Amino acid sequence: MLVADDEAMVRAGVRAILARDPGIEVVGEAADGHEAVDAVRRLRPAVALLDIQMPRLDGIAAAARIHRELPGTAVIMLTTFGEDEFIGRALREGASGFLLKADDPRELLTGVHAVAAGGAYLSPRVAARVIAGLRTGRMAGGTPPRAAVERLTERENEVLALLGIGLSNAEIASRLRLVEGTVKAHVSAILGKLGVRNRVEAALAAHEAGLTEKPGS
Numbered sequence: 001m002l003v004a005d006d007e008a009m010v011r012a013g014v015r016a017i018l019a020r021d022p023g024i025e026v027v028g029e030a031a032d033g034h035e036a037v038d039a040v041r042r043l044r045p046a047v048a049l050l051d052i053q054m055p056r057l058d059g060i061a062a063a064a065r066i067h068r069e070l071p072g073t074a075v076i077m078l079t080t081f082g083e084d085e086f087i088g089r090a091l092r093e094g095a096s097g098f099l100l101k102a103d104d105p106r107e108l109l110t111g112v113h114a115v116a117a118g119g120a121y122l123s124p125r126v127a128a129r130v131i132a133g134l135r136t137g138r139m140a141g142g143t144p145p146r147a148a149v150e151r152l153t154e155r156e157n158e159v160l161a162l163l164g165i166g167l168s169n170a171e172i173a174s175r176l177r178l179v180e181g182t183v184k185a186h187v188s189a190i191l192g193k194l195g196v197r198n199r200v201e202a203a204l205a206a207h208e209a210g211l212t213e214k215p216g217s
Contacts, residue, residue: 001047001112001116004031004050005050006054017108024113028043032054032056033050033059034056034062036048036057037062037069041070044070045073047115048066048073049078050075050077050078067093076095077098078099078108079099079100080100080101080102091130097200099122103125118170118199119169119171120163120203130204148193148195157211159172160190160202160205161211163206164203164205164206
């Protein structure tokens with residue numbers, strides 16, 4: 001994975017946390033958004049961990065470029081800024097995860113594994129803000145209304161509900177006793193029908209529609 005932050009001490013601290021997990025390999029670093037995009041082009045990491053406030057190109061703009069040009073790399077935002085505006089912008093621009101630097105270091109390891117496996121991950125404090133924002137309308141940001149979700153098939157609704165609680169394709173396949181390729185096809189169909197760009201936006205739609213509150217989901 002790639003670690004991008006304009007503070008060398010922060011990058012060193014993040015690398016130290018990631019080094020605790022033998023399943024995670026850091027292949028590069030970047031000190032600004034342009035460097036991050038260039039490093040992703042060159043190294044093709046599974047995950048890029050980006051700070052929001054970086055010189056030349058901020059992390060959210062870098063996330064958008066990576067999502068558009070290099071979709072094989074998932075993006076996690078790691079920042080001190082947990083305001084709704086930053087969270088909403090990052091998720092709409094293609095980030096698959098959002099963590100705060102004040103979170104427990106274990107959240108970082110969990111989030112990296114979840115996103116690398118094709119899932120989405122919000123730290124508990126960020127998830128609480130997102131759900132509260134959905135309830136009050138502060139973070140709607142184009143998320144499809146309940147009527148759009150109702151156009152999905154029964155199976156697509158089941159997949160969306162599990163996607164909404166952050167499960168990866170492999171985990172959804174296991175839960176629903178499907179092959180992973182079938183789940184991928186369902187996820188693609190869901191994104192198309194809802195008119196959303198990524199799994200996180202689909203997960204927000206699941207929360208807004210109340211799918212994640214159903215028993216058994």
